Amino acid sequence: MSVGLRRVFPHATLHACPMADGGEGTLAALLSRGGTTRQVTVRGATGVLREAATGLFTDQAQIVTAVVETAEIVGITDPVGMAEPIEMRSSIGLGEAVKTLLDEGATRFLIALGGSSTNDAGAGLLAALGVRFYDAERQLLEPHPAALARLSSVDVTELDPRLAQVELIAMSDVDNPLCGSLGATAIFGPQKGVRPEQVEQLDAVLQACADLLESALGRSAQHSPGAGAAGGLGFALQLLGAQFQHGADVVAQHVGLPDLLRGADWMITGEGRSDAQSLHGKAPYVASRFAREANVPSTLLSGAIDARALDALTQHFAGCFSLTAGPMTLQECVAQAPDLLANAAQQIGLLWRTAQQR
Amino acid sequence: MSVGLRRVFPHATLHACPMADGGEGTLAALLSRGGTTRQVTVRGATGVLREAATGLFTDQAQIVTAVVETAEIVGITDPVGMAEPIEMRSSIGLGEAVKTLLDEGATRFLIALGGSSTNDAGAGLLAALGVRFYDAERQLLEPHPAALARLSSVDVTELDPRLAQVELIAMSDVDNPLCGSLGATAIFGPQKGVRPEQVEQLDAVLQACADLLESALGRSAQHSPGAGAAGGLGFALQLLGAQFQHGADVVAQHVGLPDLLRGADWMITGEGRSDAQSLHGKAPYVASRFAREANVPSTLLSGAIDARALDALTQHFAGCFSLTAGPMTLQECVAQAPDLLANAAQQIGLLWRTAQQR
Numbered sequence: 001m002s003v004g005l006r007r008v009f010p011h012a013t014l015h016a017c018p019m020a021d022g023g024e025g026t027l028a029a030l031l032s033r034g035g036t037t038r039q040v041t042v043r044g045a046t047g048v049l050r051e052a053a054t055g056l057f058t059d060q061a062q063i064v065t066a067v068v069e070t071a072e073i074v075g076i077t078d079p080v081g082m083a084e085p086i087e088m089r090s091s092i093g094l095g096e097a098v099k100t101l102l103d104e105g106a107t108r109f110l111i112a113l114g115g116s117s118t119n120d121a122g123a124g125l126l127a128a129l130g131v132r133f134y135d136a137e138r139q140l141l142e143p144h145p146a147a148l149a150r151l152s153s154v155d156v157t158e159l160d161p162r163l164a165q166v167e168l169i170a171m172s173d174v175d176n177p178l179c180g181s182l183g184a185t186a187i188f189g190p191q192k193g194v195r196p197e198q199v200e201q202l203d204a205v206l207q208a209c210a211d212l213l214e215s216a217l218g219r220s221a222q223h224s225p226g227a228g229a230a231g232g233l234g235f236a237l238q239l240l241g242a243q244f245q246h247g248a249d250v251v252a253q254h255v256g257l258p259d260l261l262r263g264a265d266w267m268i269t270g271e272g273r274s275d276a277q278s279l280h281g282k283a284p285y286v287a288s289r290f291a292r293e294a295n296v297p298s299t300l301l302s303g304a305i306d307a308r309a310l311d312a313l314t315q316h317f318a319g320c321f322s323l324t325a326g327p328m329t330l331q332e333c334v335a336q337a338p339d340l341l342a343n344a345a346q347q348i349g350l351l352w353r354t355a356q357q358r
Numbered sequence: 359m360s361v362g363l364r365r366v367f368p369h370a371t372l373h374a375c376p377m378a379d380g381g382e383g384t385l386a387a388l389l390s391r392g393g394t395t396r397q398v399t400v401r402g403a404t405g406v407l408r409e410a411a412t413g414l415f416t417d418q419a420q421i422v423t424a425v426v427e428t429a430e431i432v433g434i435t436d437p438v439g440m441a442e443p444i445e446m447r448s449s450i451g452l453g454e455a456v457k458t459l460l461d462e463g464a465t466r467f468l469i470a471l472g473g474s475s476t477n478d479a480g481a482g483l484l485a486a487l488g489v490r491f492y493d494a495e496r497q498l499l500e501p502h503p504a505a506l507a508r509l510s511s512v513d514v515t516e517l518d519p520r521l522a523q524v525e526l527i528a529m530s531d532v533d534n535p536l537c538g539s540l541g542a543t544a545i546f547g548p549q550k551g552v553r554p555e556q557v558e559q560l561d562a563v564l565q566a567c568a569d570l571l572e573s574a575l576g577r578s579a580q581h582s583p584g585a586g587a588a589g590g591l592g593f594a595l596q597l598l599g600a601q602f603q604h605g606a607d608v609v610a611q612h613v614g615l616p617d618l619l620r621g622a623d624w625m626i627t628g629e630g631r632s633d634a635q636s637l638h639g640k641a642p643y644v645a646s647r648f649a650r651e652a653n654v655p656s657t658l659l660s661g662a663i664d665a666r667a668l669d670a671l672t673q674h675f676a677g678c679f680s681l682t683a684g685p686m687t688l689q690e691c692v693a694q695a696p697d698l699l700a701n702a703a704q705q706i707g708l709l710w711r712t713a714q715q716r
Contacts, residue, residue, distance in 0.1 A: 265716055266713075266716070273684065297712045297716065299709060299712075302684075303684060303685075304683060304684025304685060305683045305684060306683075306684075307683055307697065307698075307701060310683075310701055310704075314704070314705075314708060317708075318708050318709055318711075318712035319705045319706065319708045319709035319712070320705050321679070321705055322680075322682060322683045322684045324680060324682040324683075324684055324685060324686075325662060325663045325664075325665055325668075325680045325682075326631065326660075326661060326662025326663060326664075326680045326682055326691075327661075327662060327682060327686055327687055327688040327690070327691045328682075328685055328686075329685055330685040332685070333684075333685045339665065340665075343665060343668055346668075346672070347672075347677045347678050347679055348677065348709060350672060350675075350676050350677045351657060351676055351677035351706060351709055351710060351713070352709060352713040353676075353713075354655045354657075354676035354677070354713075355624075355709070355710040355711075355712075355713035355714045356713045356714065356716060358623055358624070358655065358714060
């Protein structure tokens with residue numbers, strides 16, 4: 001975009017500002033103003049070790065913040081983690097990542113919850129951080145739903161004490177509770193491989209697990225909005241005191257979008273494909289909200305614009321454009337994206353400049 | 359375009375103005391301000407009778423103008439006319455159309471020369487209007503190159519006398535002479551099916567025919583720019599006194615584009631695909647030239663924009679946009695063109711309005 005706009009406005013002040021919404025690109029966006037990528041070795045959803053990218057940055061107040069993307073560790077696009085059925089998958093790797101980053105000195109965590117393959121009420125996360133799950137014979141259970149079906153008691157006395165001192169921020173746009181007809185299993189289970197006849201039993205496992213955990217910790221979280229995020233990781237993180245924030249808000253604030261918008265003439269934003277979902281907390285929509293608050297008009301420049309969402313999108317954007325310059329395949333569009341984006345930004349820049357001069 | 363712009367500018371004055379450049383759409387554009395379509399029955403390039411659309415309109419001075427599109431009668435896209443080799447094709451149908459329209463009272467002719475399948479020096483046109491072609495035995499020859507190879511003399515005494523009283527305007531962007539290395543046969547013959555080894559002989563037939571015609575009429579035209587247009591129809595029309603004009607200029611003037619542009623804020627124009635050829639007299643380019651003369655910015659909104667021509671196009675247009683809203687096939691784009699065009703016009707309208715308000 002900057003390349004194209006520069007052709008039209010050679011002397012303008014251009015701020016290229018990365019955005020993300022807790023999904024893909026969140027780690028990169030959060031590290032764009034400083035910080036380092038930290039590769040951690042953790043268990044994937046089925047226990048197979050994998051490398052996962054996390055991030056660490058230190059702010060002006062010397063607070064060390066860690067960034068963890070759930071999808072990097074137990075992602076629904078990971079074929080290894082998806083090779084076993086959902087009742088065998090666990091979020092333990094996420095807890096291992098948190099533990100490693102606690103060891104690195106992090107006292108603030110930004111945890112992106114999108115794109116998980118697990119549905120374990122966050123038992124895996126908690127297990128990695130010291131919670132023990134036992135059956136009736138006091139045998140230690142693996143923290144996945146198949147084993148937790150025999151859950152009889154939990155022991156939280158070994159829970160990592162550092163967690164009481166840290167700030168946990170869960171990035172999620174999901175408002176669902178943990179269990180029931182609007183819960184994690186019923187709503188998000190099917191896309192992770194939960195079969196219809198499995199929903200009731202899995203939901204009951206999560207319910208029993210949650211009841212015991214809440215009782216042991218003296219907190220309740222299963223009915224809170226967002227408890228059903230990421231197969232119940234939302235629940236577990238709320239039990240640990242996490243605050244829920246919209247990923248795009250977290251990123252926008254972190255990258256300094258409000259400051260950049262102050263006094264700006266125009267904001268251009270975009271994504272791969274803009275459709276009705278875009279207005280539910282996706283990065284361009286949130287960017288446009290910040291722009292509107294700063295009284296700056298925003299224009300959408302995406303790979304594709306769904307015509308069915310155009311009326312809704314034009315309520316928020318002064319012009320919604322695709323970077324395609326004619327009929328082409330998705331593959332061609334992706335391959336030529338940098339040039340297409342520069343050219344399209346140039347063209348809307350030309351139109352903008354001309355209209356201003358009239 | 360009007361549909362989309364109206365969504366943004368409910369109270370603006372919008373002029374939807376058809377444009378064409380002597381090619382497809384010229385007849386419709388020229389009849390858009392009044393006049394009627396006149397179906398004529400004429401011979402196609404190989405003598406098979408066909409229906410062809412022509413037009414008639416009467417201007418304020420009560421002059422009856424006829425519009426004839428060469429491509430409608432001896433078009434290169436007509437499979438019947440293309441079924442026989444080029445030496446058997448004749449432009450006689452064009453002359454028949456002119457004769458019919460003379461009978462209707464036309465005293466002014468706008469003849470679009472694009473897209474012809476013939477290469478007969480316009481002998482067919484002239485034959486239909488009274489010129490006789492003879493061989494050495496004074497046998498009447500058909501007016502196609504295969505027969506004209508035996509041409510010995512021409513008789514112009516029966517040439518329709520009404521032609522001396524009418525205004526003939528040939529619409530063409532071609533500057534080529536009739537014969538030689540830059541002539542009709544050498545340059546435009548191959549795309550009509552002239553084989554390389556055929557060029558010299560065909561060119562000689564046209565040369566001999568032209569020499570006899572010029573001598574008989576006491577005029578010369580074969581070296582004039584445009585004589586090589588439409589397989590030599592340009593030559594024959596010039597012999598008859600035709601003036602050459604660029605099709606897009608004729609159309610722009612006829613539809614009143616200069617008047618519409620006076621005091622306008624913005625002009626949007628477009629075509630199926632804009633590429634380097636667009637700047638050689640095509641409708642959107644000529645429209646932008648008129649706009650520039652009226653100090654009105656113009657924006658290009660086409661089906662596709664060739665990225666290789668973008669630098670050149672942006673010298674003339676304040677923004678070059680495709681109506682595609684994402685990856686799609688040409689077929690999808692064509693099928694959805696009305697909606698896509700409305701949506702795209704709406705989006706550039708939104709951007710324009712916003713930029714003006716800043």
